Amino acid sequence: MPIKSMRDAINDALHLEMARDPSIIVLGEDVSGGAGGTSGEREASGGIFGVTKGLLPRFGDHRVIDTPISESAIIGAAGGAALAGLRPVAELMFADFVGVSLDQIFNQLAKFRYMFGGKTNCPAVIRLAMGAGMNMGAQHSQTMYSMLTSVPGLKVVIPSNAYDAKGLMITALRGNDPVLFFEHKALYPRKGEVPDGAYTIPFGEASLVREGEHVTVVALARMVPFAEKAVDALAKEGITCDLIDPRTTSPMDEDTILESIENTGRLVVVDESNPRCSVASDIAGMVAARGFHSLKAPVQLVTAPHTPVPFARELERAYVPSPTRIEAAIRAVMKD
Amino acid sequence: MATPPIHPTTLAPLTREQLLRAYRQMKTIREFEERLHVEIQTGEIPGFTHLYSGQEAVAVGVCELLSDADYIVSTHRGHGHCIAKGCDVVGMMKEIYGRHDGLCKGKGGSMHIADFDKGMLGANGIVGGGQPLAVGAAIACRNRGDGTVSIAFGGDGSSNQGTVFEAMNLAVVLKVPALFVWENNGYGEHTGADYSVGSRDIAGRCRGFGMPAEVCDGSDFFAVFETMGRMVSRARAGQGPAAVEARITRFFGHFEGDPQLYRAKDETKRLRESMDCLKIFRARVTAEGWLEAGELDAIDSEVLALIDRAVAEARASSPPAEAELYADVYAEY
Numbered sequence: 001m002p003i004k005s006m007r008d009a010i011n012d013a014l015h016l017e018m019a020r021d022p023s024i025i026v027l028g029e030d031v032s033g034g035a036g037g038t039s040g041e042r043e044a045s046g047g048i049f050g051v052t053k054g055l056l057p058r059f060g061d062h063r064v065i066d067t068p069i070s071e072s073a074i075i076g077a078a079g080g081a082a083l084a085g086l087r088p089v090a091e092l093m094f095a096d097f098v099g100v101s102l103d104q105i106f107n108q109l110a111k112f113r114y115m116f117g118g119k120t121n122c123p124a125v126i127r128l129a130m131g132a133g134m135n136m137g138a139q140h141s142q143t144m145y146s147m148l149t150s151v152p153g154l155k156v157v158i159p160s161n162a163y164d165a166k167g168l169m170i171t172a173l174r175g176n177d178p179v180l181f182f183e184h185k186a187l188y189p190r191k192g193e194v195p196d197g198a199y200t201i202p203f204g205e206a207s208l209v210r211e212g213e214h215v216t217v218v219a220l221a222r223m224v225p226f227a228e229k230a231v232d233a234l235a236k237e238g239i240t241c242d243l244i245d246p247r248t249t250s251p252m253d254e255d256t257i258l259e260s261i262e263n264t265g266r267l268v269v270v271d272e273s274n275p276r277c278s279v280a281s282d283i284a285g286m287v288a289a290r291g292f293h294s295l296k297a298p299v300q301l302v303t304a305p306h307t308p309v310p311f312a313r314e315l316e317r318a319y320v321p322s323p324t325r326i327e328a329a330i331r332a333v334m335k336d
Numbered sequence: 337m338a339t340p341p342i343h344p345t346t347l348a349p350l351t352r353e354q355l356l357r358a359y360r361q362m363k364t365i366r367e368f369e370e371r372l373h374v375e376i377q378t379g380e381i382p383g384f385t386h387l388y389s390g391q392e393a394v395a396v397g398v399c400e401l402l403s404d405a406d407y408i409v410s411t412h413r414g415h416g417h418c419i420a421k422g423c424d425v426v427g428m429m430k431e432i433y434g435r436h437d438g439l440c441k442g443k444g445g446s447m448h449i450a451d452f453d454k455g456m457l458g459a460n461g462i463v464g465g466g467q468p469l470a471v472g473a474a475i476a477c478r479n480r481g482d483g484t485v486s487i488a489f490g491g492d493g494s495s496n497q498g499t500v501f502e503a504m505n506l507a508v509v510l511k512v513p514a515l516f517v518w519e520n521n522g523y524g525e526h527t528g529a530d531y532s533v534g535s536r537d538i539a540g541r542c543r544g545f546g547m548p549a550e551v552c553d554g555s556d557f558f559a560v561f562e563t564m565g566r567m568v569s570r571a572r573a574g575q576g577p578a579a580v581e582a583r584i585t586r587f588f589g590h591f592e593g594d595p596q597l598y599r600a601k602d603e604t605k606r607l608r609e610s611m612d613c614l615k616i617f618r619a620r621v622t623a624e625g626w627l628e629a630g631e632l633d634a635i636d637s638e639v640l641a642l643i644d645r646a647v648a649e650a651r652a653s654s655p656p657a658e659a660e661l662y663a664d665v666y667a668e669y
Binding site: 027065070071072073075076086114116120121153175177 | 407409439440441442443444445450451452457461465469470473475477499502503506509664665666668669
């Protein structure tokens with residue numbers, strides 16, 4: 001099986017699907033790069049994280065569209081193009097920039113199908129690079145998915161590895177709803193086995209990353225490899241965990257989490273978001289409502305604190321949930 | 337069965353049938369809105385409504401240049417655009433009454449009417465929300481290469497929105513067939529455009545983005561049709577975006593129930609006498625001998641009957657079933 005980074009896996013998905021479906025277009029800031037300027041060299045960028053590399057030379061500038069730095073126009077154009085029969089993939093670059101395009105996301109794209117009585121679909125995929133860990137400061141490091149998971153009409157995808165990223169992206173590109181596709185920046189170089197051909201992974205189906213009997217650990221994105229470390233370390237002491245990666249937070253695979261808790265009775269949720277109104281608190285609330293009688297101990301939440309993302313290395317390390325904190329939370333939930 | 341043109345416009349000659357149709361469309365919008373103004377006071381119509389009376393020549397002057405394959409994106413004051421683009425009047429009335437068989441199953445309401453078969457991509461409750469969407473639809477037009485265009489309607493209010501500036505710049509950068517129609521009716525909500533539009537020159541702003549822009553009298557169907565005709569033709573020929581600022585007025589308030597304290601006492605009465613596009617159209621076509629007054633009177637009667645029927649059917653219809661609350665959030669979930 002070929003070994004690929006998550007960056008290349010998503011790039012693979014875009015190449016395969018754009019070749020298969022001529023209605024797919026890609027637009028955003030520097031998705032190719034090099035338009036205008038003095039060198040005349042096209043594809044000077046291929047996406048600031050290299051995810052859209054090779055698309056412009058292959059598919060041309062009517063389908064791979066460099067835009068000005070105009071997030072509302074990018075997302076709005078994606079929405080309008082989707083209503084007019086295209087399948088746009090809009091790159092928002094940093095997830096933090098969702099702020100300057102939010103109306104188009106939650107008032108427009110998310111609501112078209114519903115408020116127009118089901119007479120249209122809005123098959124737009126919005127790619128957002130998210131997450132802390134690279135000292136990019138308070139406006140280039142947030143996760144943002146918790147806020148957007150609360151919006152009806154949007155699907156929210158948060159892959160934790162290269163294999164899932166490719167399959168989930170292909171599902172997004174073949175679907176008929178607006179999808180927010182969150183890519184953790186620190187995971188772009190992370191490699192895994194990825195087949196060359198196309199395959200899909202359904203939304204709303206969690207992945208069981210580890211199987212165990214004592215604790216259920218739910219983690220997302222970069223928190224999955226962090227949780228793997230903690231879970232594997234504890235396994236050596238005889239504490240074994242179900243490690244569940246929901247992969248999508250809308251739809252959310254509640255049943256897999258509830259079934260696991262029926263066996264373990266203990267829950268740790270690991271989420272890089274700020275804690276209030278987060279995916280972590282959402283899962284804890286869901287389990288309190290639907291799985292309370294299975295619980296043997298209070299739920300442990302491992303999240304970022306209720307602060308902006310700090311800049312200094314030491315502070316940012318303290319901000320991001322670590323394998324050590326996850327391990328401590330698993331031990332804590334085992335005490336009761 | 338095309339008949340020879342009788343009104344020699346510069347770009348798009350109008351036949352008798354086209355003139356009759358334009359009048360019928362404007363009259364339908366007027367009576368739809370005037371009737372809503374009355375019916376809203378009964379309390380039967382939920383929510384709040386923004387009426388288009390007074391601006392009919394803009395919607396119709398623009399949309400008579402379009403086919404179902406062309407797109408429009410509308411605003412919160414969207415009934416006129418919907419009718420002008422061919423949306424079913426009875427279905428619209430039912431939608432505004434919140435009925436199950438409304439154009440959007442009663443789930444959109446006055447501000448969210450769309451009809452994709454007619455190229456009507458939706459009214460919009462967000463001021464400045466539609467212009468970026470129109471640019472996206474224009475990308476689809478360009479990529480299809482079939483000469484279709486995409487029109488964004490907006491008012492003096494949305495001309496001040498940042499989203500609109502982004503959209504106009506993107507349209508120029510990509511050279512897509514997006515056209516920006518500005519209906520400057522003098523007021524954004526309860527504030528004068530002479531206050532809120534800093535430069536007092538919306539067309540000038542558009543030129544600043546690098547597109548041609550012209551000003552026309554929005555109460556004159558022929559002025560709108562000809563000015564917009566030039567812009568549509570160049571966009572169809574691949575020459576990129578353009579804008580038209582139509583100076584116009586609205587005969588009602590921002591929304592129904594607006595006491596309009598920001599307007600001089602006799603302003604709307606005066607404007608109904610001097611800037612009524614229907615009167616202006618009728619005077620011109622009868623004076624030129626293009627149409628007979630009797631033909632227009634006959635249309636008036638037919639339109640009134642249609643609006644009567646729309647209201648009667650809307651009142652007699654039923655609300656959506658409760659299960660509809662959960663339907664169509666997603667294509668699949």
